Amino acid sequence: MLDWVWAVRPGRRGALRAVALFPLLVGLMSCSSDEQDAPARKPAKQSEAATKSLSPLTGRALYVDPQSPAALQASRWRSQGRAGDAAAMARLAKRPTAEWLADEAEVTSRVRAATQKAARANRAALLVAYHVPGRDCGSYSAGGSGSAEGYRAWVRRFARGIGSRRAAVILEPDAIPQAVTESCLSAASKAERYALLADAVKTFAALPNVAVYLDAGNPGWVRPVGGLVGPLRRSGIEHADGFALNVSNFFRTGTVIEYGRALSRRLGGAHFVIDTSRNGNGPTLEDDPGGPKWCNPPGRAVGRSPSTNTGQREVDAYLWVKRPGASDGSCRAGAPPAGHWWPEYALQLVRNR
Numbered sequence: 001m002l003d004w005v006w007a008v009r010p011g012r013r014g015a016l017r018a019v020a021l022f023p024l025l026v027g028l029m030s031c032s033s034d035e036q037d038a039p040a041r042k043p044a045k046q047s048e049a050a051t052k053s054l055s056p057l058t059g060r061a062l063y064v065d066p067q068s069p070a071a072l073q074a075s076r077w078r079s080q081g082r083a084g085d086a087a088a089m090a091r092l093a094k095r096p097t098a099e100w101l102a103d104e105a106e107v108t109s110r111v112r113a114a115t116q117k118a119a120r121a122n123r124a125a126l127l128v129a130y131h132v133p134g135r136d137c138g139s140y141s142a143g144g145s146g147s148a149e150g151y152r153a154w155v156r157r158f159a160r161g162i163g164s165r166r167a168a169v170i171l172e173p174d175a176i177p178q179a180v181t182e183s184c185l186s187a188a189s190k191a192e193r194y195a196l197l198a199d200a201v202k203t204f205a206a207l208p209n210v211a212v213y214l215d216a217g218n219p220g221w222v223r224p225v226g227g228l229v230g231p232l233r234r235s236g237i238e239h240a241d242g243f244a245l246n247v248s249n250f251f252r253t254g255t256v257i258e259y260g261r262a263l264s265r266r267l268g269g270a271h272f273v274i275d276t277s278r279n280g281n282g283p284t285l286e287d288d289p290g291g292p293k294w295c296n297p298p299g300r301a302v303g304r305s306p307s308t309n310t311g312q313r314e315v316d317a318y319l320w321v322k323r324p325g326a327s328d329g330s331c332r333a334g335a336p337p338a339g340h341w342w343p344e345y346a347l348q349l350v351r352n353r
Contacts, residue, residue, distance in 0.1 A: 056211035056241050057168060057273075057308040057317045062096035062126050063118035069325060069341040088350045089343070096123075096306050097277070097320040098170065100339070102130040102143065107154060111161025124166040128321060129158055129200065132172045132193060137184035140295070140329030140338040148192055155200045159207060168211045169204050170273075170321050171240070172197060173247040176231050177217035191234075198236030205239045211316070213273050216243040219251050219259035220283065229266045241316070242271035248322040249275070250283035250300055257312060264314050276303035277320035280353050295331035296345060301352035324349045 065071070070093035078086040099114050101107055111127065118125035131154055135144030145151035162169075175197060179190045197214065204212040214237055222228050232243065243263070246256045253276055260272045280301030284293040291297070302324050308317045325346025329338040336342050 057124075060166070060308055061123045062168075062306060062308075062319075063114075063121055063123035064094060064096045065099075065117070066093075068093055068097065069323070069343075070346060073325075073341075073343045073346070085347055088347060092302070092324060092346060092350050095320055096126060097323045098126040098128045100128040100130055100323075101158060102128075102135075102141075102339075104131075104145075104150075104154065108157045108161040111158055112163070115162050115165040115167055118167070119165045124168060125162075126168050126170075126319060126321070127162075128170045129155065129172060129204075132175045132196060134185060134189065134193070136174060137178055137182050140331065148196055151196050152199055155203050159203050162204075162207055162210060164208055166209045167207075168213070168273075168317075168319075170244045170247065170319075171200055171204070171212055171214050173215045173244075173321075174217070175215060176228065176235055177215075177221045180222050180227055180231055194231060194234035198234065198239075201236035201240045205241075211241040213242050213244040213316075214240050215247055216245055216263065216272070218246045218249040219255050220249070225259065225263040226266060228263060232267065237267060237270060242273065243267075244273050244275065244319075244321065246275040246279060248278075248328065249294060250279050250281075250297070252279055252282045253304060253318070255282075257315060261314055269314070271314050271316045273317045273319050273321075274315060275321040276306070276318045277322040277324050278349060279303040280349075290333065291331035291335075295328040296335050296342075298348070299352060300349060302349045 070089050074086045074089035074093055077083075077089060101111060114127065115125045130141075131144050131151065133144045133146065133148065133151055136142050145154055175193060179185055179193050185193065201212055201214065204210050214232060214235055216222075216228055216232065237243065243260075245260050251259075253274060256274045256279075260274070264270045264272060278300050280303040281299060284297040284299070287293045288297075302320075304318055306318055306320050310316070310318055325342055327336045327338055327340050327342045327345065330336065334344070
């Protein structure tokens with residue numbers, strides 16, 4: 001059964017906001033783990049000059065789930081005598097990865113549980129909201145809310161689960177670049193999508209200790225980057241903490257930084273985060289007989305470890321948004337459906353590093 005808490009969309013192509021507006025989580029080190037489902041008021045924004053050099057994630061440790069698929073797999077292989085494979089998987093299990101929320105099922109309680117576990121460890125949760133209507137244009141990760149009203153309600157239930165706890169939210173991988181480049185959405189559906197994203201950004205940004213990043217795809221999707229500027233603005237980038245790039249994809253970090261900086265300049269200096277979970281060997285440049293280049297390609301490797309100390313002014317964090325080992329879809333021999341754990345592929349990603 002597909003567990004969408006662990007699920008991911010097939011990595012193909014994402015979004016943005018303006019500069020980091022306030023230092024996330026400052027002063028929250030004293031909060032207890034079971035606080036607070038009712039959000040407090042977010043502190044007044046600092047001046048633009050003061051905040052351009054700040055990241056809302058600076059110095060904040062992200063939560064590592066001790067019961068992640070990689071951790072459980074390491075334990076299973078250890079008990080089966082596969083010591084070398086178990087050790088490789090244990091290395092993977094030490095890295096913080098995102099928790100994906102992608103369906104209606106008990107979203108408030110699931111988000112609350114995730115953020116409470118992180119708070120008890122004095123860490124911030126990394127969450128992905130992935131439920132926009134018309135998700136993935138009906139492809140491997142098809143789904144999403146059945147209506148605009150349903151999506152707005154879902155976002156509010158999601159936000160209620162966070163409350164005053166610390167979290168970073170990656171908002172709707174693929175939603176904006178698909179609206180820009182794909183034919184699956186009518187003009188009215190695109191306008192509705194942008195409005196829904198803008199509403200979601202404002203909802204999450206109103207929480208006192210949340211950084212929200214609009215997904216903006218990857219360097220191989222929307223070119224030139226100017227094609228993303230209008231859609232990101234319509235989607236509320238000015239109220240977000242920035243945009244996310246390379247989610248579920250494979251482009252090398254340097255390539256993504258160059259692309260992100262070009263987009264940042266068009267957006268007045270917006271910051272961004274980069275998914276480095278599977279970009280250690282870069283992308284596969286062409287589709288092959290086994291499947292699309294973005295879907296479980298062979299020969300890939302995990303990238304640099306998650307960190308909020310990037311040494312790059314515009315880059316707030318390197319993150320593992322995609323969970324290494326979660327399938328992109330049933331696109332190759334032996335590949336499980338999108339979001340299902342695939343231990344053999346996870347092991348390849350570690351071994352190829």
